[in-house]
């Protein structure tokens with residue numbers, strides 16, 4: 001009886017955590033009609049977003065539209081949402097690397113799409129769609145890395161900020177060019193950049209449309225490390241090795257760790273503490289915890 005009540009409570013807690021993770025920033029109450037937005041984005045086809053899930057628990061997400069520097073068409077935006085849904089449901093997942101095909105990261109929105117939807121309502125719809133998707137990406141229970149080769153420009157720079165970490169290859173750059181387009185970031189990259197580098201550095205990068213090379217990115221805390229390889233296979237291998245330092249161990253523990261940090265990053269202290277308690281409750285006395293106790297570990 002007590003055990004079954006405990007199991008029910010645990011299940012309810014897990015469902016609440018899952019629900020929080022999938023919560024969208026925008027819904028109908030904000031005048032956002034997702035099905036209409038999807039129909040419109042469907043008209044702008046090209047490129048793809050591919051996902052490979054490796055046995056190690058690391059997923060590789062490829063932005064694949066190299067003819068236009070992996071710029072996002074409408075169908076790529078839709079596919080990104082689908083892949084994020086798939087990753088939210090990946091029970092054995094622990095980490096994710098996002099990179100661009102053809103040795104370059106992403107040059108933002110496809111300018112053809114930008115021109116075609118240059119009225120205010122359509123622009124706002126695309127902005128809400130991408131904010132919803134990138135917020136869910138940021139909240140994935142996986143440790144995420146943007147592997148920046150070549151250029152991460154405009155929306156591409158914004159996408160890097162939805163990842164937990166950025167790794168850059170020699171000669172690469174991250175650049176928020178929005179000002180030069182008469183814009184500000186709209187995919188959530190402005191708000192996230194402030195949280196990563198602080199408001200003063202963010203203001204400089206955005207108002208100067210500054211080219212951020214690997215050295216400067218390291219100095220600002222925008223990048224974790226400059227990799228030594230510039231070629232795709234070598235850089236991916238280095239990124240995998242870097243990420244593996246943090247994904248060793250059971251998926252349940254890695255996922256809980258990421259969710260706890262995401263709560264600490266996003267919520268006010270009391271709400272973050274309650275979430276930490278809920279997440280702790282999903283692990284305490286669980287298989288990984290019992291197995292660790294059985295080995296009577298010493299952490300010398």
Ligand SMILES: CCC(=O)SCCNC(=O)CCNC(=O)[C@H](O)C(C)(C)COP(=O)(O)OP(=O)(O)OC[C@H]1O[C@@H](n2cnc3c(N)ncnc32)[C@H](O)[C@@H]1OP(=O)(O)O
Nearest residue numbers: 067068069071107108109110111112151153154155156181
């Ligand atoms: C969310 C808000 C946004 O993202 S607004 C969009 C912001 N992005 C931009 O404005 C990027 C514009 N493109 C550029 O500045 C340059 O193409 C960059 C990315 C610096 C690359 O320069 P470079 O290495 O010399 O290559 P390139 O110019 O020859 O480009 C190769 C082909 O790709 C194309 N391309 C590039 N970016 C886009 C894009 N965002 N949308 C559509 N097409 C793009 C170029 O036009 C070029 O094509 P083509 O060879 O001229 O047919």
